[in-house]
Amino acid sequence: MALSIANYTKAIRSTLNVALCIREFPSELVEKHIKPEIEVFDTHKDSRPLIFQPITISRSEKERCLIEGSVNSVRVSFTIKKSDDLERLIVGRFSAFFGTRAELYEIVRKKPIEGYDVSFLILNSHLEKFNRDMIIDFLVEFIESVEKDISEIKLNINTQTRIAATFFINAIANPSANP
Amino acid sequence: MMNLDSRNDLLFKGFKETALLVDNYQLTAGDFDGTKYLLHKVSEGISFSFSSPFFNEVYPINGDAMIKKYYSDFDKIDAPPGYDLSLFLPMAKLPALPQKTKENAEEYKRAHQEFEARVSVYAEEISRFRRNFFASPYEKVFDAILAGKVSEKVEYTQHENERIWILPSETQVTVFFAIHFKDPTDQSLVKLILNELEEARRHVNNAPAVAKLIEGQVPDTLKREFPASKHINTSYSNGYISITIFKPHLTPSYLRTSTMLQGFRQYIHYHICASKTYLHGRIRKRLNNMLKLLNEAKYETEIKKSYRSLKEDNVTVVFQEEEKIEDVMKKRA
Numbered sequence: 001m002a003l004s005i006a007n008y009t010k011a012i013r014s015t016l017n018v019a020l021c022i023r024e025f026p027s028e029l030v031e032k033h034i035k036p037e038i039e040v041f042d043t044h045k046d047s048r049p050l051i052f053q054p055i056t057i058s059r060s061e062k063e064r065c066l067i068e069g070s071v072n073s074v075r076v077s078f079t080i081k082k083s084d085d086l087e088r089l090i091v092g093r094f095s096a097f098f099g100t101r102a103e104l105y106e107i108v109r110k111k112p113i114e115g116y117d118v119s120f121l122i123l124n125s126h127l128e129k130f131n132r133d134m135i136i137d138f139l140v141e142f143i144e145s146v147e148k149d150i151s152e153i154k155l156n157i158n159t160q161t162r163i164a165a166t167f168f169i170n171a172i173a174n175p176s177a178n179p
Numbered sequence: 180m181m182n183l184d185s186r187n188d189l190l191f192k193g194f195k196e197t198a199l200l201v202d203n204y205q206l207t208a209g210d211f212d213g214t215k216y217l218l219h220k221v222s223e224g225i226s227f228s229f230s231s232p233f234f235n236e237v238y239p240i241n242g243d244a245m246i247k248k249y250y251s252d253f254d255k256i257d258a259p260p261g262y263d264l265s266l267f268l269p270m271a272k273l274p275a276l277p278q279k280t281k282e283n284a285e286e287y288k289r290a291h292q293e294f295e296a297r298v299s300v301y302a303e304e305i306s307r308f309r310r311n312f313f314a315s316p317y318e319k320v321f322d323a324i325l326a327g328k329v330s331e332k333v334e335y336t337q338h339e340n341e342r343i344w345i346l347p348s349e350t351q352v353t354v355f356f357a358i359h360f361k362d363p364t365d366q367s368l369v370k371l372i373l374n375e376l377e378e379a380r381r382h383v384n385n386a387p388a389v390a391k392l393i394e395g396q397v398p399d400t401l402k403r404e405f406p407a408s409k410h411i412n413t414s415y416s417n418g419y420i421s422i423t424i425f426k427p428h429l430t431p432s433y434l435r436t437s438t439m440l441q442g443f444r445q446y447i448h449y450h451i452c453a454s455k456t457y458l459h460g461r462i463r464k465r466l467n468n469m470l471k472l473l474n475e476a477k478y479e480t481e482i483k484k485s486y487r488s489l490k491e492d493n494v495t496v497v498f499q500e501e502e503k504i505e506d507v508m509k510k511r512a
Contacts, residue, residue, distance in 0.1 A: 090458060106473075129477055129478060130478070141472065153461050158371070161375045162378075164372060168379075168446060170379075172422070172424065172436050173383050173384065175434075
């Protein structure tokens with residue numbers, strides 16, 4: 001059963017508050033390099049002590065949020081609810097657009113984690129540039145508004161389609177003297 | 180906008196311009212559904228050639244009557260290689276244009292305007308050639324219904340990977356379209372508009388019967404009337420849709436109906452492109468908003484300070500950082 005969005009965002013906000021306590025940590029594998037440990041963990045399991053337990057917050061079966069923390073980086077992934085073909089199309093486009101603009105946003109991951117639509121990777125260097133509380137606000141606002149936006153787009157497309165179809169049928173059904 | 184004009188502007192302008200030029204002017208153009216055109220001006224007249232990948236399926240249905248109806252002033256000539264049909268307009272059909280001299284400036288202007296008017300009429304018809312060609316099967320059926328006769332059923336292809344079946348009777352005609360789109364995005368958008376076409380009956384008075392048939396299966400009516408369709412092995416991505424038009428729909432003029440029917444796929448494609456454009460525009464707008472929001476989260480960067488100098492007549496001086504010790508030592512050395 002889907003919880004209300006307020007509880008969902010409250011849970012995400014408090015988890016992020018804890019997870020975003022990250023600091024600079026030079027890599028233990030390569031000298032003089034700083035690597036985000038959460039990304040290194042995918043290939044080298046040596047950094048296991050540096051990774052925190054990943055947490056999945058679910059609003060329903062289709063809406064999930066995965067927060068994976070580590071000592072110097074945090075990965076936040078979202079799935080957006082898609083109930084039919086058109087919504088799948090819209091969310092797919094949205095996800096692709098986000099990925100191509102990842103450099104512009106700095107905290108967006110170019111490829112979302114498998115099974116999720118959007119992923120963010122936040123490093124300690126980002127927290128030096130961005131205000132920590134405002135990043136959390138940004139992520140929460142993202143989730144709250146994306147659902148509303150998608151349903152607006154869907155409604156608009158359906159309306160446009162209806163107008164186009166009605167025009168076509170009308171042109172056949174009620175022919176006027178001039179073609 | 181939604182009522183896309185079936186005129187090909189390139190042909191229209193091209194025809195008007197070639198009429199005034201001298202010799203050996205050629206214009207090639209392409210159009211939807213894989214059609215090609217060739218306009219060729221020689222001193223005796225203008226020839227227009229047309230080619231379509233499905234010419235041999237469509238032309239035998241009603242081609243000759245179509246040419247008689249719309250292009251009676253044109254002669255049919257042998258088509259050049261690569262083209263299927265050629266029409267020739269001899270210069271004799273256009274009003275004569277006298278030589279331009281100082282004396283007959285007024286007369287020349289009048290004659291020129293008359294010439295242009297006649298040329299425009301022909302240009303208009305030529306630029307609608309594709310529409311006339313693909314609408315000719317429908318017009319044959321509509322003529323037969325208005326005359327109370329039954330014309331024969333036909334099937335043909337207008338666009339690659341698609342098929343059209345026309346099933347006429349004395350008072351109505353049912354047209355079956357098999358729609359196919361390659362891109363999966365397009366396919367999901369087409370599903371929407373086909374559903375809406377079916378439901379539009381409720382909103383429009385006098386609507387023709389539209390039935391959306393099960394995808395993946397050849398409809399029973401088709402199997403019955405067109406036995407060859409039982410063995411179709413190409414699958415159409417969006418299935419079949421049938422539109423049934425009754426006799427009252429054909430008065431006062433069936434021209435708009437046949438234009439819409441021949442442009443059915445084009446209409447759907449246009450609508451899909453419009454929806455996709457809208458979708459991308461909305462997504463981009465939203466992403467821009469989000470970027471602005473994210474940039475607000477940044478800390479302020481230090482801006483260079485400036486002060487007004489009291490020494491030099493209140494001039495604004497930019498605050499200079501102190502020189503580093505290394506640079507000063509380098510200068511001395």
